[in-house]
Amino acid sequence: MLLASIYPMPSLQNPTRQRLIHTALELFASQGVTTTTTKQIAEAAGVNEVTLFRHFGSKHGLLLAVIEEAAVFTQLGQTLVQQANQTGNIYQALKDYATACLHALDRVPEVVRSVVGEAGQFPAENRAALGRGFTQANHYVAEYFQTVIDRGQLHSYLTAEKLASLLNGMLLGYAVIEFTSEFHELWQDREDFLENLVTLFLHGAVSPTSLLPPLTTPAIQKATNLTPAVEKVADLSTDLVHKILRQTKNLGLQDYALTYVLFGAGLSATEMTRLERSHYFHDAHQQYLQITGDRERQVPINQWILGKRYGSYLRNPLTQWLKSRKDNQTALFLNSQGQPLSEPELRQQWQLWTEGLLTPEGRSPAIEQAQQTWCVEMVMRGMSLEDLSILTGWDQASLQPFANRAREKAALEAALRLDQKGG
Structure with missing residues (x-):
């Protein structure tokens, strides 16, 4: 698969550097960070290993460039902000964003496994780059939440930044579980997870009205096998x-x-x-x-x-x-x-x-x-x-x-x- 077409990167003046980053991303995605060697990356990119070291210093230096320049979650976050101006339907916008996030992670399962299992071995600057990437992605999602909150479409119990952190954390947690074990029974399938995630999110952390009682939506009832736990009935006149x-x-x-x-x-x-x-x-x-x-x-x-x-x-x-x-x-x-x-x-x-x-x-x-x-x-x-x-x-x-x-x-x-x- 050609990941360069999935994650468009900024135009780089040095084509050799760009080719090395693209090749590294493909190999990291297909076989993991630890398993991939600098020799494999150099050969697949059509350069010698010395050239790789001259540009990046080490494999972790190359990984740092991949993290900083692939920017997949930042792009997804920017897309969500654009949706804020195109639709008033927050349910669909959030579900589309969550679906796109998981679809992107599907393309790089070995990277996810490597980051989960090997991040402790990464240099501090790599871990810092990961943190910056997550933070930047979170900023765009928070920007979206702030937009719909300001429009008066939501009653929020948390700040926009906290809402974004929760959503992205749940999505990443899903990916970690799916890519590390297929033997769990936490949800029926991805659609089941997404439906319940967005419904729980909108009726737990935020809602179009603060009158909605907890656990009243069919998706949550199905997921928890509960009937509505209505604390305050809000019938209309x-x-x-x-x-x-x-x-x-x-x-x-x-x-x-x-x-x-x-x-x-x-x-x-x-x-x-x-x-x-x-x-x-x-x-x-x-x-x-x-x-x-x-x-x-x-x-x-x-x-x-x-x-x-x-x-x-x-x-x-x-x-x-x-x-x-x-x-x-x-x-x-x-x-x-x-x-x-x-x-x-x-x-x-x-x-x-x-x-x-x-x-x-x-x-x-x-x-x-x-x-x-x-x-x-x-x-x-x-x-x-x-x-x-x-x-x-x-x-x-x-x-x-x-x-x-x-x-x-x-x-x-x-x-x-x-x-x-x-x-």
Whole structure:
């Protein structure tokens, strides 16, 4: 493989020096630093060993040049900063960056193994160069985080530099584990790791709203085999929900259908994007969805959402959307290119639907709050936690906060009714 094409280096005035660095990188990548000899590098580069020593002094001097001039992570960091000006979707930007980092490390597995196992043998200047490389890469990632924080897209519990350090540390840790042992059972595959990494990162260290409870996303539930550990339920007000539904009705049939299902069936963003046309069943007396994945179950779609009826079983926002379809796609919801809607795209749509709307706490509504709102509404309308557990796939203990929140709302409504009766 030609690593020079993977890691473009700065133009060097001395072509012999450049050729030696390119050759060393290729050999270090294929067989490790310790195993590679200066004689092998010189022969592969078409020069004598004396020439190598004249330029770099030693193999570690050559390694120092490779570290400083290959600058792979710096380039990846610069790419992430550019993405900050091209997309408002931090989930996708972070996943793309993490994927690119691991893809780059895939090209140099022996270098990773050598750095892990042999760094203690490197001269201090080499270790210092590694440190400078990591620090510079971290700076660019931190710059990206600071950009989205300043735009108000994130509520951060840590500084931008600390956020970047955590992300890069986790990526490097993954590479070390993957390249040194294939016998672990820490994750199913790379996609599983990346999905959980970005989800945990966005819902642990940062989030679009500080109201999101910990461990509420499907990716984290899947990774930890936990049901949502909701400490504080953040359901949306009746007025706000109906405003969101009104806004989406004006945006188009699919937007209206999406919000109708979100608030009418209590699904997560991940479950929404997995829906197929064949998963929807309805007749004059009922309508429900077949949910696939880790928690297979059937879930009804309510006609009534927080006191207002949105159509009938035969004619409602979802049936109207499906009736308008002229495509052959099996997915229930599509993006602007007519392909199955992805979770990041759904989250972008949510931001559009809720633009200009704020919760009583002064924050933008989060898509996870639709599911919480549905759970509270079901309890308020008399559903037992046992039945709600069947519909959600969560254990009853994890649903207790929703019961507590329903009692709070019931008590408030009771107090208001008493006040309306007068003295």
